[in-house]
Amino acid sequence: xxxxxxxxxxxxxxxxxxxxxxxxxxxxxxxxxxxxxxxxxxxxxxxxxxxxxxxxxxxxxxxxxxxxxxxxxxxxxxxxxxxxxxxxxxxxxxxxxxxxxxxxxxxxxxxxxxxxxxxxxxxxxxxxxxxxxxxxxxxxxxxxxxxxxxxxxxxxxxxxxxxxxxxxxxxxxxxxxxxxxxxxxxxxxxxxxxxxxxxxxxxxxxxxxxxxxxxxxxxxxxxxxxxxxxxxxxxxxxxxxxxxxxxxxxxxxxxxxxxxxxxxxxxxxxxxxxxxxxxxxxxxxxxxxxx
Amino acid sequence: xxxxxxxxxxxxxxxxxxxxxxxxxxxxxxxxxxxxxxxxxxxxxxxxxxxxxxxxxxxxxxxxxxxxxxxxxxxxxxxxxxxxxxxxxxxxxxxxxxxxxxxxxxxxxxxxxxxxxxxxxxxxxxxxxxxxxxxxxxxxxxxxxxxxxxxxxxxxxxxxxxxxxxxxxxxxxxxxxxxxxxxxxxxxxxxxxxxxxxxxxxxxxxxxxxxxxxxxxxxxxxx
Numbered sequence: 007x008x009x010x011x012x013x014x015x016x017x018x019x020x021x022x023x024x025x026x027x028x029x030x031x032x033x034x035x036x037x038x039x040x041x042x043x044x045x046x047x048x049x050x051x052x053x054x055x056x057x058x059x060x061x062x063x064x065x066x067x068x069x070x071x072x073x074x075x076x077x078x079x080x081x082x083x084x085x086x087x088x089x090x091x092x093x094x095x096x097x098x099x100x101x102x103x104x105x106x107x108x109x110x111x112x113x114x115x116x117x118x119x120x121x122x123x124x125x126x127x128x129x130x131x132x133x134x135x136x137x138x139x140x141x142x143x144x145x146x147x148x149x150x151x152x153x154x155x156x157x158x159x160x161x162x163x164x165x166x167x168x169x170x171x172x173x174x175x176x177x178x179x180x181x182x183x184x185x186x187x188x189x190x191x192x193x194x195x196x197x198x199x200x201x202x203x204x205x206x207x208x209x210x211x212x213x214x215x216x217x218x219x220x221x222x223x224x225x226x227x228x229x230x231x232x233x234x235x236x237x238x239x240x241x242x243x244x245x246x247x248x249x250x251x252x253x254x255x256x257x258x259x260x261x262x263x264x265x266x267x268x269x270x271x272x273x274x275x276x277x278x279x280x281x282x283x284x285x286x287x288x289x290x291x292x293x294x295x296x297x
Numbered sequence: 298x299x300x301x302x303x304x305x306x307x308x309x310x311x312x313x314x315x316x317x318x319x320x321x322x323x324x325x326x327x328x329x330x331x332x333x334x335x336x337x338x339x340x341x342x343x344x345x346x347x348x349x350x351x352x353x354x355x356x357x358x359x360x361x362x363x364x365x366x367x368x369x370x371x372x373x374x375x376x377x378x379x380x381x382x383x384x385x386x387x388x389x390x391x392x393x394x395x396x397x398x399x400x401x402x403x404x405x406x407x408x409x410x411x412x413x414x415x416x417x418x419x420x421x422x423x424x425x426x427x428x429x430x431x432x433x434x435x436x437x438x439x440x441x442x443x444x445x446x447x448x449x450x451x452x453x454x455x456x457x458x459x460x461x462x463x464x465x466x467x468x469x470x471x472x473x474x475x476x477x478x479x480x481x482x483x484x485x486x487x488x489x490x491x492x493x494x495x496x497x498x499x500x501x502x503x504x505x506x507x508x509x510x511x512x513x514x515x516x517x518x519x520x
Contacts, residue, residue: 057417083420084420084423085423086421088421089421090418090421092414092417093414094414096415096417096418097418098415098418098433098437100433100436100437109419109422110422110423112423156423
């Protein structure tokens with residue numbers, strides 16, 4: 007169980023902004039933090055990791071106090087059981103892929119986990135290469151593997167999937183899920199991408215200007231009306247086209263494009279880039295085995 | 298026959314100075330870049346002073362400070378039996394002070410150009426500051442370290458003013474090659490002066506060429 011509470015004044019482009027966040031997260035769950043850039047998402051992860059100090063902090067992880075400003079407790083970064091995936095990956099250029107992983111291994115621990123992770127992230131072929139010669143997606147997998155070598159209590163992912171294309175994003179989500187489940191991690195993921203949050207997160211908090219404005223399961227948080235339905239997915243409008251007297255709205259959901267018919271009146275409220283919920287009450291889906 | 302002793306003395310001085318300065322400059326540069334000390338700009342200015350001051354000014358003050366007539370020199374003489382005026386030890390200390398900016402500036406810029414997330418990543422992987430410095434940061438600023446060492450070495454070889462003020466020109470003790478050239482010219486011995494000068498000229502060019510090759514290739518070759 008993570009109990010997090012922190013206050014800090016952030017200096018932003020629009021002046022000082024107070025950050026006041028508190029949340030709890032059960033062990034083994036995946037929490038996603040969603041919000042505009044500059045809302046203070048990265049700062050939350052940094053405070054949790056001990057990389058940034060804050061006023062009025064109290065952080066407790068599995069009944070171990072990491073921060074308590076009232077009692078003047080501030081556990082050193084290296085003593086916190088965390089894995090941090092940085093936005094720029096922060097791979098060590100002087101070490102090979104395997105050495106990057108080995109560096110993270112605590113003294114006396116067996117090397118079994120290194121090989122296990124190289125295999126899980128499909129990095130065996132690359133293990134003797136220096137990371138700067140590899141693609142963004144490969145570097146990301148290395149950084150993810152390296153963050154897990156210590157088997158940390160908490161895995162912190164700072165918008166790891168923002169810089170890769172959709173195919174790669176989908177694959178990396180798989181890797182994150184696999185690692186999260188296999189090593190029973192408690193994971194906090196910063197994400198801008200709704201389909202990703204729906205796919206990965208058990209819980210989501212939405213942050214705006216340093217405050218939590220919504221929290222709950224992804225469906226609760228992002229579905230405006232509570233439609234009682236048999237089937238619903240969320241996605242993003244990528245195209246609106248006129249066809250005879252109706253309009254066809256294309257919605258990207260995960261990796262699928264769903265085409266929905268809409269009337270002229272409905273289309274007036276839609277625009278490309280909007281996040282939408284597609285729901286259907288009475289229909290009969292077919293299931294086919296594909297693999 | 299040309300006397301090679303001044304060359305040997307210059308090299309010995311340059312090697313000792315480079316080693317000492319490396320040991321001093323790495324922690325000092327680390328402190329300057331990462332500490333939150335308010336007045337560190339003052340420290341940086343003091344370190345860079347030898348770049349601006351005429352060597353004779355620095356040499357003069359060192360001479361005065363080291364003199365056994367004054368309290369600091371007297372203290373060294375009395376408690377450590379150490380004389381720094383007109384001795385090789387004095388030259389070493391003067392060189393260390395005089396060449397400090399040449400060693401520390403490349404290291405400073407090396408640290409400053411290093412992505413802060415490398416250090417933070419190492420901390421989050423449970424490593425101490427010392428391990429992070431030796432295993433991650435220093436190997437990744439190798440080119441800067443090498444530049445600092447080479448520049449210090451070369452600059453010490455080329456030192457004249459400070460060495461003359463503090464060391465004078467005592468053969469086998471303080472008569473380094475730059476002083477030897479001056480002595481030969483003073484005694485109208487242009488042939489010898491020319492040989493010394495040519496060797497130094499070639500040496501300086503080689504050193505600078507090496508530095509530029511290292512800097513140009515640092516991304517591809519040194520990692």
